[in-house]
Amino acid sequence: MKTTRFTTMSAAILVTVFSLGSLSACGGSSSASGSDPASGSQQEITIATGNDGKPFCSMNEDGELDGYDIAIMKAVEQKLSKYYKFTFEGSDFPTTLSNLSSGKAQIAAYEYENNAERKAKFTYGTVGLTKWDTLIISDPSNGKVYQSFDELKGKKIYVTTATNQAAMAESYLKEHPDAFKLVYGTYSNEQIVQGLTSGSYDATLAPQYSLDLWNNAFHKGLKGSDKAVNKSSSYILFNKSDDKNLIDRVNKAMADLKKDGTFKKLSEQYYGADYVPED
Numbered sequence: 633m634k635t636t637r638f639t640t641m642s643a644a645i646l647v648t649v650f651s652l653g654s655l656s657a658c659g660g661s662s663s664a665s666g667s668d669p670a671s672g673s674q675q676e677i678t679i680a681t682g683n684d685g686k687p688f689c690s691m692n693e694d695g696e697l698d699g700y701d702i703a704i705m706k707a708v709e710q711k712l713s714k715y716y717k718f719t720f721e722g723s724d725f726p727t728t729l730s731n732l733s734s735g736k737a738q739i740a741a742y743e744y745e746n747n748a749e750r751k752a753k754f755t756y757g758t759v760g761l762t763k764w765d766t767l768i769i770s771d772p773s774n775g776k777v778y779q780s781f782d783e784l785k786g787k788k789i790y791v792t793t794a795t796n797q798a799a800m801a802e803s804y805l806k807e808h809p810d811a812f813k814l815v816y817g818t819y820s821n822e823q824i825v826q827g828l829t830s831g832s833y834d835a836t837l838a839p840q841y842s843l844d845l846w847n848n849a850f851h852k853g854l855k856g857s858d859k860a861v862n863k864s865s866s867y868i869l870f871n872k873s874d875d876k877n878l879i880d881r882v883n884k885a886m887a888d889l890k891k892d893g894t895f896k897k898l899s900e901q902y903y904g905a906d907y908v909p910e911d
Contacts, residue, residue: 679737679741680731681741682722682728702720721737726793738871740868743866753872761867761908768784769842772855781812787835800861821846825854843855844904
């Protein structure tokens with residue numbers, strides 16, 4: 633898929649976060665040796681992110697990449713401007729992982745939950761971005777509120793391609809073949825809601841803030857299961873070839889931003905509430 637390349641917004645645009653100002657050096661992958669860029673220069677770090685995943689990372693009305701994950705990483709860049717210049721590469725969810733795996737990007741920021749396949753390929757950040765306790769979400773007017781995977785027998789379930797929600801549904805189907813049918817896609821929020829309300833599929837898997845967002849944005853009465861079918865948080869990912877200095881500095885900067893309330897402020901700005909995990 634063709635991706636769109638954007639550099640950091642000017643300080644006049646990003647008034648809600650931090651002023652940014654840094655010059656780039658080279659754009660290649662960082663060395664595994666852990667060496668720093670030459671004195672007085674900054675290393676360009678490419679961050680794979682989304683262009684269709686509002687409110688995490690998407691194109692705003694001005695044609696610029698914006699969202700919670702992007703704002704977090706721009707705040708990190710501001711703290712590490714002595715060392716790095718961040719450039720953002722926007723694409724759909726699966727392509728962000730491909731770009732990170734191929735070395736086109738050194739970091740990926742698009743709400744990645746822990747799973748074994750990703751752990752084998754990438755290095756996870758240590759600071760949680762968002763609570764991702766997964767609910768089964770449905771439109772009660774088209775059926776019922778489903779409380780477990782067992783209740784989805786014979787139903788159609790939408791999952792976004794390459795997500796942890798897709799993986800957990802696939803894992804259930806390995807033990808319960810043909811229990812339900814998965815509908816894969818990279819749908820927008822509006823498309824997901826339309827699919828639920830029209831009956832194109834019976835349910836989807838998503839966290840509480842997605843349910844809140846959909847109901848508030850589209851004035852719907854979607855419902856989620858009473859209990860989460862999986863408890864999790866989301867993180868950024870690093871390319872395994874990234875140097876230790878980059879990983880340590882980014883993790884430390886994120887921990888500081890979480891401690892000083894920046895994560896909470898941005899969660900309230902982009903999500904409308906505090907969905908920051910405690911970990």
